[in-house]
Amino acid sequence: xxxxxxxxxxxxxxxxxxxxxxxxxxxxxxxxxxxxxxxxxxxxxxxxxxxxxxxxxxxxxxxxxxxxxxxxxxxxxxxxxxxxxxxxxxxxxxxxxxxxxxxxxxxxxxxxxxx
Amino acid sequence: xxxxxxxxxxxxxxxxxxxxxxxxxxxxxxxxxxxxxxxxxxxxxxxxxxxxxxxxxxxxxxxxxxxxxxxxxxxxxxxxxxxxxxxxxxxxxxxxxxxxxxxxxxxxxxxxx
Numbered sequence: 375x376x377x378x379x380x381x382x383x384x385x386x387x388x389x390x391x392x393x394x395x396x397x398x399x400x401x402x403x404x405x406x407x408x409x410x411x412x413x414x415x416x417x418x419x420x421x422x423x424x425x426x427x428x429x430x431x432x433x434x435x436x437x438x439x440x441x442x443x444x445x446x447x448x449x450x451x452x453x454x455x456x457x458x459x460x461x462x463x464x465x466x467x468x469x470x471x472x473x474x475x476x477x478x479x480x481x482x483x484x485x486x487x488x489x
Numbered sequence: 490x491x492x493x494x495x496x497x498x499x500x501x502x503x504x505x506x507x508x509x510x511x512x513x514x515x516x517x518x519x520x521x522x523x524x525x526x527x528x529x530x531x532x533x534x535x536x537x538x539x540x541x542x543x544x545x546x547x548x549x550x551x552x553x554x555x556x557x558x559x560x561x562x563x564x565x566x567x568x569x570x571x572x573x574x575x576x577x578x579x580x581x582x583x584x585x586x587x588x589x590x591x592x593x594x595x596x597x598x599x600x601x602x
Contacts (some may be wrong), residue, residue: 416595418532441527467583467591476522480528481531
C-alpha cells in the first residue's frame with residue numbers, strides 16, 4: 375500500500391535560518407503530492423502541491439519539488455519566521471479510481487522557530 | 490466563504506455514552522472524510538464517503554459510525570464500543586475529481602472521562 379515517511383521532529387531553528395523537512399513516499403500509481411500545515415488547535419491547511427514529476431509547488435516562501443527518481447518531496451524555505459512555527463504534514467493522493475482517492479499522511483514534523 | 494464547519498470545538502462525555510460530531514461543508518464537494526489525530530501522531534482515517542448514501546470504512550472504523558444522507562453533511566458518532574475515544578477529530582472534504590487536496594475543518598476535541 376501507499377506510505378509516506380517524514381523526517382522526525384521536533385525541529386527547532388532560529389529566525390532567518392534555512393529549513394528542510396524531508397519526505398519520501400511509496401505509491402502504487404502516479405500520485406499527487408502535498409504539504410499541509412497545522413497551527414495549534416486548528417485543522418490542516420494546504421500549503422503547496424505538485425501533481426507530476428519535476429513539478430515544483432510553492433507558497434509563502436516554501437517550496438517542494440516532486441522527484442520521481444528518488445520518490446521524494448522535501449519541503450524547503452530559505453528564511454523561516456516565528457510565525458512558521460507549526461506542524462507540517464507530507465501527504466499523497468491517488469486518483470479516485472485508485473485507492474478511492476484517499477490521502478496518505480506522514481506522521482508530521484513539529485517546527486519551532488525562535489526569535 | 491466556502492468551507493467546512495465542525496461543531497462543537499470541545500466536547501466532554503462520560504464513558505459509556507454515544508456522542509455525535511457534526512461536519513457540514515458548503516464547497517459542493519462529493520467526497521468527505523473523518524480522521525482521528527492523537528498527540529504527536531499523524532492522521533488516521535476512520536470513515537470516508539465518495540457520494541451521498543454511500544460510505545466506506547477506513548483504517549480504524551471500529552467503535553465509530555457515520556451517515557451521509559445529504560451531500561453537505563457527514564456526522565460521526567463515537568459509540569461506547571470505542572475503547573479510547575479521547576482524541577482530536579478532523580473532518581475533511583475534496584472534490585473527488587482527480588487526486589485533489591483535502592479541505593479541513595477546525596476539528597473537535599473530544600474528551601471522555
